[in-house]
Amino acid sequence: MTKQLQLKFLLAKNPLILAPLAGFTDLPFRLLCRRYGAALCYTEMISSHGLVYDKKKTLQMTRTVVEERPVALQLFGADPEIMGEAAAIVSAMDIDLIDINMGCPVKKVVKKGAGAALMKNPKLAGAIISRVRHKTSLPVTVKIRTGWSHDSILAPEFAMMAEDLGADGIAVHGRTWSQGFGGKIDWQTIARVKDCVSIPVIGNGNITSYQEAFAFLEKVGCDGVMIGRSALGNPWVFDPAGTPATLAGRMEGLAQHLQLIRMYSDPDKILARTKNHAGRYFKSITGGSSIRRQIYAASSFQALMELTQSW
Numbered sequence: 001m002t003k004q005l006q007l008k009f010l011l012a013k014n015p016l017i018l019a020p021l022a023g024f025t026d027l028p029f030r031l032l033c034r035r036y037g038a039a040l041c042y043t044e045m046i047s048s049h050g051l052v053y054d055k056k057k058t059l060q061m062t063r064t065v066v067e068e069r070p071v072a073l074q075l076f077g078a079d080p081e082i083m084g085e086a087a088a089i090v091s092a093m094d095i096d097l098i099d100i101n102m103g104c105p106v107k108k109v110v111k112k113g114a115g116a117a118l119m120k121n122p123k124l125a126g127a128i129i130s131r132v133r134h135k136t137s138l139p140v141t142v143k144i145r146t147g148w149s150h151d152s153i154l155a156p157e158f159a160m161m162a163e164d165l166g167a168d169g170i171a172v173h174g175r176t177w178s179q180g181f182g183g184k185i186d187w188q189t190i191a192r193v194k195d196c197v198s199i200p201v202i203g204n205g206n207i208t209s210y211q212e213a214f215a216f217l218e219k220v221g222c223d224g225v226m227i228g229r230s231a232l233g234n235p236w237v238f239d240p241a242g243t244p245a246t247l248a249g250r251m252e253g254l255a256q257h258l259q260l261i262r263m264y265s266d267p268d269k270i271l272a273r274t275k276n277h278a279g280r281y282f283k284s285i286t287g288g289s290s291i292r293r294q295i296y297a298a299s300s301f302q303a304l305m306e307l308t309q310s311w
């Protein structure tokens with residue numbers, strides 16, 4: 001029987017989680033990944049300021065529907081009060097878990113003291129976790145990296161601090177800030193985190209298939225596994241049957257994705273984002289480059305729909 005993942009009172013039916021990916025893990029894509037087997041999906045990082053100051057665009061990012069529950073919403077920010085207020089706002093929404101972003105290496109986030117910068121500032125990180133914990137009864141996870149650079153591996157201490165302050169789970173991307181998104185995954189540090197805390201640990205980094213995910217869980221001994229880039233254009237990463245080998249099989253996945261986009265968003269407003277998703281379905285497959293060209297040349301959402309219907 002597949003192992004379930006318990007995060008406070010949230011019971012995920014299996015340990016496979018869609019990672020937060022800014023620009024990608026919107027409602028349609030999360031629904032698609034749930035359909036293919038992900039037990040829990042994380043939203044893109046959502047600005048705590050945007051929520052507290054009622055910014056329309058930020059609020060739109062919080063949209064969810066009952067079919068995707070449970071769903072996790074990731075907050076980012078560097079001000080404990082604002083993060084707490086944002087957590088309170090989220091708690092009144094149909095959201096099942098709040099995650100705190102402490103791993104994002106992007107300059108405009110780090111410059112403001114948020115994301116991975118919090119790993120350099122444990123005092124502020126602790127204040128944020130405490131405030132969020134105080135303002136919500138939802139399960140709270142904290143997503144961190146292994147550290148700032150290879151000579152400052154901080155994840156075990158950080159995870160212990162988060163547990164002491166009331167976090168219900170820790171997600172660890174097995175890279176340092178200075179590695180960005182490349183280089184080897186330090187699974188030994190993830191295993192060390194698991195040894196140091198009693199809350200569930202979710203490992204993350206470079207998992208490319210369902211089978212790899214379960215092998216990783218076994219090797220590292222963690223409780224859940226989060227998959228990011230390998231899910232893009234490939235929701236089958238959550239499916240034991242794996243990615244279809246044929247263009248028609250891939251087209252069927254894209255058709256489902258486009259239907260969800262049509263149902264849950266304003267498709268012509270997000271055409272660039274949709275093409276970015278769509279092209280990825282045809283990577284590493286014979287005949288894929290010609291389809292990708294047709295996707296990038298499409299002048300409307302309707303044209304993309306017609307492309308899938310002509311198959």
Ligand SMILES: Cc1cc2nc3c(=O)[nH]c(=O)nc-3n(C[C@H](O)[C@H](O)[C@H](O)COP(=O)(O)O)c2cc1C
Nearest residue numbers: 019020021022044045101173205206207227228229
């Ligand atoms: C395009 C992109 C956007 C990302 N956005 C977020 C984000 O919003 N919040 C976050 O915590 N991590 C974010 N990440 C990091 C991923 O969640 C994940 O930790 C990382 O990609 C490693 O996992 P993977 O190798 O399975 O992709 C992002 C990564 C990428 C490539």
